[in-house]
């Protein structure tokens with residue numbers, strides 16, 4: 001995220017923030033003279049350990065407005081050393097704070113100095129410095145929402161034009177205006193998913209992740225970079241399986257996961273059409289991984305883009321392979337049709353271990369078929385599906401199908 005953010009700051013946001021909130025401008029003067037600001041500043045100074053407060057007059061300034069540098073706030077907290085045996089209720093918050101801060105890699109804090117690009121004319125012209133928490137939250141919200149929308153629309157559209165099997169429009173369980181409903185659901189969910197994910201991006205930008213850039217002996221070299229690909233896939237596949245199974249608990253399913261199962265058969269635009277909390281929960285493993293394990297920054301961006309591609313791909317209805325290991329389109333179609341099978345994202349491993357694997361119907365892979373035979377197959381699917389759906393959702397079905405049944 002820091003690479004993307006630095007590029008965006010350099011070319012756009014440094015200039016925008018400098019114009020909107022310049023140093024020495026009216027807002028800056030108002031904040032500096034505000035009694036509320038003085039009070040909050042002294043409150044935070046009290047919270048921080050006393051021996052670390054030589055620079056605490058700048059605490060609020062640093063943490064909220066970034067007038068100097070956020071690093072002094074963090075380093076002040078870090079400089080205070082606790083003796084674990086002396087911890088008591090009174091100093092517990094400070095003790096916990098020091099423990100959390102000990103996980104921070106100060107050299108990885110974003111925005112204190114330019115890293116990949118030069119400083120530029122507007123580098124420190126705004127009262128909201130690059131390292132400022134409010135600025136980072138706001139900028140991330142804007143760029144990841146736009147990136148998310150574009151990635152979703154472009155990939156799903158390309159899949160719709162070049163890959164998607166449009167015969168699905170005639171399936172008896174295709175909904176009225178389904179594709180537009182999918183797009184509407186995804187476009188409104190993405191900004192909320194991004195907002196919920198914001199804390200993870202901020203943790204990365206504040207140096208709490210294990211993301212790294214230099215490839216050398218100390219970081220394991222290229223071999224380790226390539227090893228991170230299967231590690232990332234296996235780790236996230238396992239956690240997504242667990243989260244997805246949890247989302248199918250009847251009480252959770254009704255509240256969070258049912259919107260994604262509105263689509264009995266899918267178009268590529270169903271890929272991101274979730275309840276935002278559902279989409280966020282299923283994306284958690286992607287953000288947990290770099291907090292726990294070393295991961296190259298560029299590879300992370302590549303993997304992040306890949307998982308979005310993959311999500312679109314498994315909803316495109318084009319059954320290219322019936323691989324017993326890969327959880328491809330056919331496996332995920334089974335999940336949408338029959339609900340309680342194939343919860344995995346990338347592989348069938350956890351479904352096999354968890355006894356929820358269901359081999360895709362052979363009929364999925366027959367390319368040459370007559371309209372009559374296809375109708376018969378769909379009828380069979382609907383009969384099986386209705387039985388499972390009644391059990392999971394109850395007898396009342398609130399979906400409105402394109403074809404009257």
Ligand SMILES: [Zn+2]
Pocket residue numbers: 244248257261335339
């Ligand atoms: Zn599901």
Ligand SMILES: [Zn+2]
Pocket residue numbers: 260270271315332336
């Ligand atoms: Zn799905």
